[in-house]
Amino acid sequence: MNSVSRRKFFGLMALGAGSMAMLPGMAFGAAKAKTSAPGQTSLAAGQAMARIKALIDELRAEGRAFAADALASDNNAQWDRLLNHYFDRKGFASISVNAANLCPSLKPxxxxxxLVRDLLEADISFPMRGELAKASLGHGLTAVKDWFGLGGSDAKADFLLALTANSTMGNNFVNNGLVTSGFMDPQKDNIVVWDVNHPTNYDAWMYRKATQGWGADSIRILKTKMFASSVTEAERKAGTIPSDPQNEDEIIAALLALVDERTKLVTLSWQSNECGMVLPMQRIVSELRAVNKNIHIHADSAQTFGVLDLKLGQVDVDSIAGSFHKWPCGPKMVGILYMNNKHGAAERFTPSIWGYDEYINTPADYGFAASTGTIDPNAKRFSYLGQQNDATLVATWMAALFHTGQLHPGVTPAKIEARIHYLGGQVQQALFKHLPKVFPDFTPKTAAQWIATPTSNARLRSSVYLFKTPDGIVAGDVMKHVYEQHRFAIANLKVMGHDLLRVSPTICNNAKDVEDVVAAVVDVILAMKKKTLANNTHTRSYA
Structure with missing residues (x-):
């Protein structure tokens, strides 16, 4: 099959499979898959979707056992039942309390x-791949659309959302496409970034500036005063916030001090992996729009996708980037990029990749000839990534079904958010209990001197907690010993010259994990102070 006929074939597959499109919670057509003749390895048309549908039906049936579980945030017994059913805890060689980096995948x-890997091993024909493309880009993205609170939008799911490799790719589509599109003149305009953004949403901007000759004032920085509960008025006017703000007003005032009529983009981590602060994004959007309605607001959501009930239809950010391998407990190496179609957000960024989508179509097959310099005016422009892993792409559908209560009927995005926030409260309690053993001057009132995550205002944190180790104790060694001695996986980060530990529990953890991991950290620190465990041997930190 040549490339032209191949693409035409996939186009017909996409149109034909469209008749199967429906809300993610609805049943599929009842047609049964045909049995292959003896010795025949290819699958009959529709058989792949039938196999996928059968597994979903099986998973839904299993979930009915939990129909009575309302999943109040502090009902540990019900959340433990969920944990033990949907995660392979018995198979874990270590317990990860590091959702900000990587999570185990849900069993579904x-x-x-x-299943999809097996299907592809048996049949890699174009009909098979067309069915899998429809499963991921059709049903899967529609389920994610509902998960994001966008079910009321008339826009097709793949016009709002693109499956990428990870948050890094999504962030780089934004920072690499802003100038090429003509949306920003880097000699006259400016953007605002936060100094505790992930490197792909901070250093990557500095890289663009350095390599593309941007102007001196092209990047303005919202600064964070680490381990502080307040800043001076002069610091606030210069765009500085404390790591432990008392209220939202402090954040808003510092941010607005940096924005003017030439600001084209404000790009912020919705929750910072480097200081644990959750930004009041809906208010930020409202305040920024009042100053300059043309600002593009990008919320790096690597630490909020699968944490917060995002409600993007209400929050109205222009774009987000996220990863399934973190808090959603989804498949590895799949990300999501959202572009708000109400504001024409996608057209502000020229994609850095021009290839073909999962239907083996290039933009030209949809009417956008390369010679014209045009491409889809929506999120689909970021989906031409060439061959991806069909197994993990289809598996994103299962993550979306789980988080929207299609598998466990008690689960909703709001309940997930409440549970993770509860676990964060348990981390704070454990730190308040155990840190005085290694910091004699520690008190809850002075916690911000040792804990980077906001402790004064619970609305400004979730469950990403970063904290110091005593002078002379290398945080990386603590991380290594906690893993080797106690089988907990945590993180070590270098943030603005501070050597920090990070714990970040989610639904793959129980409340006992939280208490035990903090106790393990302090136990290791005490042993290192006594020199019964090695110190100053670990040199690498992780984001």
């Missing part, structure tokens, strides 16, 4: 990925 995600 792994089961779907395994």
């Amino acid at each position: 995600v792994n089961r779907m990925a395994a």
